[in-house]
Amino acid sequence: MLKPAAATVGQVILYAAFAAFVGYFATAPTYKQIPDDVALIKLSISHLGDRECRKRDPEELKKLPPNMRAPMDCPRGRSDIKLEVDIDGQPAFQTVMHPTGLYKDGISTVYKRFEVKAGTHQLSVRMNDNLVKPGFNFVKEAEVTLKPAQVMVIDFNPDRGGLFFK
Amino acid sequence: MFFWIFQVSLHGFLRDITRTLIQRIEEAFDTFFGGGNNPLRHLGAMGLYFLWIVVGTGLYLFTVLDISIHGVYNSIGHQSRDLWYFGGILRSLHRYASDAFILVMMLHMLREWAYGRYYGFRFYSWITGVPLIWLVYASGIGGYWIVWDQLAQFSAISTTELLDWLPIFSEPAARNFLAPDSINDRFFSMLVFIHIGVPLLLILGLWAHVHRISRVDYLPSRRLMLGTMATLLLLALIKPALSDAAANLALAPVELRLDWFILFIHPLTDITSPALVWSMLLAATALLFLLPFLPHPKAEPVAEVDAANCNGCSRCLADCPYAAITMEPHPNRPGYKIAVVDPDLCASCGICAGSCPSSTPFRRQEKLVTGIDMPQQGVNALRQQLETQLAQLNQGTRIVVFGCARGADIKALAAPDTAVISLICTGILPPSFVEYALRGGADGVMLTGCRTGGCDFRLGDRWTTERLSGQREPRLRGNVPLTRLQLVFASANDDKILAEALQDFRTRLETQAVSADPLQPYFRRPSHHA
Numbered sequence: 175m176l177k178p179a180a181a182t183v184g185q186v187i188l189y190a191a192f193a194a195f196v197g198y199f200a201t202a203p204t205y206k207q208i209p210d211d212v213a214l215i216k217l218s219i220s221h222l223g224d225r226e227c228r229k230r231d232p233e234e235l236k237k238l239p240p241n242m243r244a245p246m247d248c249p250r251g252r253s254d255i256k257l258e259v260d261i262d263g264q265p266a267f268q269t270v271m272h273p274t275g276l277y278k279d280g281i282s283t284v285y286k287r288f289e290v291k292a293g294t295h296q297l298s299v300r301m302n303d304n305l306v307k308p309g310f311n312f313v314k315e316a317e318v319t320l321k322p323a324q325v326m327v328i329d330f331n332p333d334r335g336g337l338f339f340k
Numbered sequence: 341m342f343f344w345i346f347q348v349s350l351h352g353f354l355r356d357i358t359r360t361l362i363q364r365i366e367e368a369f370d371t372f373f374g375g376g377n378n379p380l381r382h383l384g385a386m387g388l389y390f391l392w393i394v395v396g397t398g399l400y401l402f403t404v405l406d407i408s409i410h411g412v413y414n415s416i417g418h419q420s421r422d423l424w425y426f427g428g429i430l431r432s433l434h435r436y437a438s439d440a441f442i443l444v445m446m447l448h449m450l451r452e453w454a455y456g457r458y459y460g461f462r463f464y465s466w467i468t469g470v471p472l473i474w475l476v477y478a479s480g481i482g483g484y485w486i487v488w489d490q491l492a493q494f495s496a497i498s499t500t501e502l503l504d505w506l507p508i509f510s511e512p513a514a515r516n517f518l519a520p521d522s523i524n525d526r527f528f529s530m531l532v533f534i535h536i537g538v539p540l541l542l543i544l545g546l547w548a549h550v551h552r553i554s555r556v557d558y559l560p561s562r563r564l565m566l567g568t569m570a571t572l573l574l575l576a577l578i579k580p581a582l583s584d585a586a587a588n589l590a591l592a593p594v595e596l597r598l599d600w601f602i603l604f605i606h607p608l609t610d611i612t613s614p615a616l617v618w619s620m621l622l623a624a625t626a627l628l629f630l631l632p633f634l635p636h637p638k639a640e641p642v643a644e645v646d647a648a649n650c651n652g653c654s655r656c657l658a659d660c661p662y663a664a665i666t667m668e669p670h671p672n673r674p675g676y677k678i679a680v681v682d683p684d685l686c687a688s689c690g691i692c693a694g695s696c697p698s699s700t701p702f703r704r705q706e707k708l709v710t711g712i713d714m715p716q717q718g719v720n721a722l723r724q725q726l727e728t729q730l731a732q733l734n735q736g737t738r739i740v741v742f743g744c745a746r747g748a749d750i751k752a753l754a755a756p757d758t759a760v761i762s763l764i765c766t767g768i769l770p771p772s773f774v775e776y777a778l779r780g781g782a783d784g785v786m787l788t789g790c791r792t793g794g795c796d797f798r799l800g801d802r803w804t805t806e807r808l809s810g811q812r813e814p815r816l817r818g819n820v821p822l823t824r825l826q827l828v829f830a831s832a833n834d835d836k837i838l839a840e841a842l843q844d845f846r847t848r849l850e851t852q853a854v855s856a857d858p859l860q861p862y863f864r865r866p867s868h869h870a
């Protein structure tokens with residue numbers, strides 16, 4: 175051990191170093207996740223795929239117990255969902271979303287983040303939630319203008335007409 | 341096979357390098373703080389101290405928190421802005437103590453690994469410490485969300501995006517933060533519940549972590565606590581913790597004042613990928629769990645109890661640093677107790693043998709059998725070694741040096757006038773051996789142990805000091821002249837200091853008056869029935 179005065183000076187220096195270390199790295203260096211002139215497009219869809227139901231004929235219904243005479247015979251599993259996104263006419267993302275659950279009867283989801291330059295962009299989103307049928311049964315196309323750091327969301331809600339941007 | 345051997349030797353090499361570095365830094369800190377107040381020698385206690393600061397300040401912040409989307413931001417902001425002299429300081433203490441906690445936690449883990457304290461009897465403490473790291477980060481990251489500023493928004497989205505890589509949610513958790521209307525007040529109720537619940541689990545885990553240690557340092561020394569608190573207060577005043585702009589999910593935060601102690605994982609995910617980050621986290625956790633199973637030195641024999649010589653005094657129970665001893669009914673003496681050693685917990689330090697009243701070398705048994713003893717360095721062998729070496733001291737000022745095998749190397753001190761006896765730990769030496777050496781012909785006895793706070797078995801240096809100063813049983817008898825006793829606490833890097841201390845001691849003995857020594861010579865007469 176040093177003499178008390180020298181030891182105290184040393185302690186003060188070490189305490190100050192500790193405070194400087196903690197204080198600095200508690201807020202610095204600053205971090206930029208995206209550049210200043212960039213906006214974000216978030217594609218986030220959570221949707222239950224369609225399924226092919228068959229209408230039961232009267233004879234078939236008659237054979238069933240009275241409490242189980244549902245007019246439609248629907249399989250438990252749900253269809254995969256096909257999704258494509260084009261930005262400014264260029265394919266930006268294509269995927270096939272699979273239903274969750276052991277019996278493939280759950281929702282299909284996708285979450286994807288795109289960084290684009292701020293400004294005007296042509297967006298085109300196409301979705302098919304029943305792959306038994308060809309083509310896309312949901313399409314949304316629009317020209318959007320994004321400010322720097324703006325977050326635009328591509329979502330899906332059947333009650334709002336399907337695909338929508340917000 | 342070659343790869344395995346290479347990995348093991350690389351591990352040993354890295355550990356040795358790190359240990360040397362840590363030892364040097366600790367010893368440099370000793371220069372200013374001394375061992376008792378050296379924060380690096382009390383990292384566990386420092387961590388607990390920071391945790392209590394976080395808990396205390398957190399309780400206040402909880403009482404003033406308005407749990408709603410805008411309420412959380414405004415209520416915490418009000419504390420920092422309008423009540424800066426109280427609430428603002430407490431908020432800053434909450435943040436900086438959390439950061440300091442993570443810092444000392446990491447240093448504590450690094451230090452224990454470097455000193456090889458993760459296998460054998462320390463296996464339990466090491467394994468129970470690993471999950472605590474996850475709890476600490478879960479608490480810290482969740483805490484940042486509560487403020488609901490831009491940093492909280494960034495952390496919440498980054499964390500949920502990272503979690504979504506795991507197949508645990510049916511719906512992406514990040515969907516909860518898509519737009520300003522995605523979250524509601526209940527989200528913050530849940531957040532506060534988690535931010536209180538996880539630290540409670542952490543405290544429970546800490547209790548388990550120190551469960552197999554006796555006399556736990558729950559807090560550092562008062563001086564160290566005061567110094568640390570003053571430092572944190574000053575930091576809180578100079579650089580108060582403030583919120584960023586309020587969260588707005590319609591805008592992405594651009595420039596963030598990131599807390600790198602807690603939130604470093606987000607940039608790491610950005611520059612790599614969630615898959616890589618999870619792989620690294622899980623691999624690091626698995627490695628920490630696997631460390632105790634890597635090849636390591638074989639365990640030393642544990643303490644053994646001799647029923648005929650154990651009188652159930654419980655001194656070994658009181659002195660054992662690892663709670664390895666329990667007292668149970670004596671098998672042969674009704675109404676008496678006997679010490680029982682748990683081999684899984686025993687550190688083989690021998691501190692129990694040093695505490696046993698039956699370990700006195702003045703007993704006249706031909707073969708000295710004590711109540712509790714170490715097979716690898718029994719008190720009988722110790723007495724024989726001492727008698728043999730005393731008989732060989734034949735010139736000058738005769739000094740016996742008892743030294744800890746883990747402290748400074750005493751072998752280099754051996755000389756015709758200097759006997760050296762290396763001990764498992766200084767705590768194994770019953771104080772009566774000092775008197776025995778002096779009455780057997782030594783002019784002085786020097787005891788060396790690890791530096792204060794640096795005992796490899798936690799309490800060896802402390803018990804030795806207290807026993808020799810008469811504060812703890814078994815005490816050094818009052819008739820032993822303390823002028824003929826020298827205590828030196830020296831680490832493995834202190835060979836020079838030890839040599840100088842021995843020289844100073846010798847000079848002192850040679851210059852002091854012989855009449856100051858009242859001890860009568862003692863020569864043991866063997867008895868076969870003692």
